[in-house]
Amino acid sequence: MKADLHTHTTISDCSLTQEEVVKQAQKNKVTHLAITDHDTTMGLSEALALGEKYSVEIIPGIEISAYDYQNDKKCHIVGLYVPIDNKELQNFTAPVNQSRKDNLATQISNLTESGYDISMKDFQFRGELVVYKQHIMDVLIAKGYAQKIYGAKYQELFKGDGICNLKVNYPDALEAVRLLRAVNAFPVLAHPGIYDNFDIIEDLVDSGLMGIEGVYPHCSAQDYALIEQLSNKYDLLITGGTDIHGHYSDNPTAEVGDYSVDPSVLTEIKKLLL
Numbered sequence: 001m002k003a004d005l006h007t008h009t010t011i012s013d014c015s016l017t018q019e020e021v022v023k024q025a026q027k028n029k030v031t032h033l034a035i036t037d038h039d040t041t042m043g044l045s046e047a048l049a050l051g052e053k054y055s056v057e058i059i060p061g062i063e064i065s066a067y068d069y070q071n072d073k074k075c076h077i078v079g080l081y082v083p084i085d086n087k088e089l090q091n092f093t094a095p096v097n098q099s100r101k102d103n104l105a106t107q108i109s110n111l112t113e114s115g116y117d118i119s120m121k122d123f124q125f126r127g128e129l130v131v132y133k134q135h136i137m138d139v140l141i142a143k144g145y146a147q148k149i150y151g152a153k154y155q156e157l158f159k160g161d162g163i164c165n166l167k168v169n170y171p172d173a174l175e176a177v178r179l180l181r182a183v184n185a186f187p188v189l190a191h192p193g194i195y196d197n198f199d200i201i202e203d204l205v206d207s208g209l210m211g212i213e214g215v216y217p218h219c220s221a222q223d224y225a226l227i228e229q230l231s232n233k234y235d236l237l238i239t240g241g242t243d244i245h246g247h248y249s250d251n252p253t254a255e256v257g258d259y260s261v262d263p264s265v266l267t268e269i270k271k272l273l274l
Contacts, residue, residue, distance in 0.1 A: 002260035003032035005059065006078055006190065006216065006241030009047075012037035012063075013132040015246030018047050021256055024244075026054040028257035032266055034241065036061035036078050039093040039130075044084040059266070060084050063190060064180075065096055067170035068200045075173035075197050076190040078213070079180040080239070081273060086183050092171060099169040100130045107136065110163040117143060133158050134248035150250055173200065174207045181208035186269050188239050191216045193223035198230070205234045210272060215240025215259050217251060237268055 008014035009021050016024070018035065025033045033056050035047045044060040051058030061080050068075040082089060104123070111118050122139045123131045137154055140146045146153035157164040180187040188211035192198055201209070213219075214227040215238070231238050242259045246252065 003263040005034040024256040030257040034059040034061040066173035079185040177207040214238040
């Protein structure tokens with residue numbers, strides 16, 4: 001049995017639908033799957049139904065794209081066992097999603113003024129869903145302006161002084177943890193080595209952090225040793241997952257279950273949430 005406790009779908013910034021993600025889990029013998037789309041609980045009811053269809057236990061989740069304002073770093077917080085229709089949680093994540101939507105209009109305008117044949121119509125397929133930079137790159141690839149998602153064109157447009165590199169109004173990571181605890185969800189520091197979030201862990205723990213990811217792509221042996229040390233020091237459960245993004249990933253061949261933890265950790269989580 002395997003538990004993949006960090007996955008995404010087309011509802012946020014993955015190219016795989018919910019059904020494709022759940023079917024991959026079934027194929028790869030993942031028995032417990034957390035759907036943790038960025039900044040939304042949209043689609044979790046449907047995910048639970050798909051879990052029943054494919055005999056995969058779905059853990060309703062979220063990944064809050066937050067920020068460590070003390071150390072000026074991104075800091076993502078995964079919530080496990082989130083209430084799927086909670087207004088507090090929806091209101092908390094609404095500003096970051098609105099910020100992304102507002103940015104899209106500016107990004108399209110900047111691209112058009114720079115000679116790119118691109119418009120809002122190219123993103124009608126997203127409907128009311130947020131358009132992420134990966135979707136913009138996908139359109140640019142389809143129009144022949146780029147060859148891959150994270151290539152030279154991505155660096156030119158979305159990094160440094162790039163015309164698509166706009167500020168997003170992220171919520172404070174400490175507040176994200178507090179909110180998840182307030183709605184009786186299980187807050188986890190996501191992939192701490194990626195954004196070097198070790199300096200804020202004590203403050204996150206004081207705010208209610210209960211878990212830390214130690215199993216995820218690009219986690220070095222050195223990072224894992226530190227994660228294990230911090231887990232013991234602050235009594236944090238170690239979780240993790242594949243952080244699947246389909247072909248929007250820097251590893252497009254990754255599949256659900258490539259990174260997993262023992263499902264027994266979920267028993268411990270449930271005890272703590274009682």
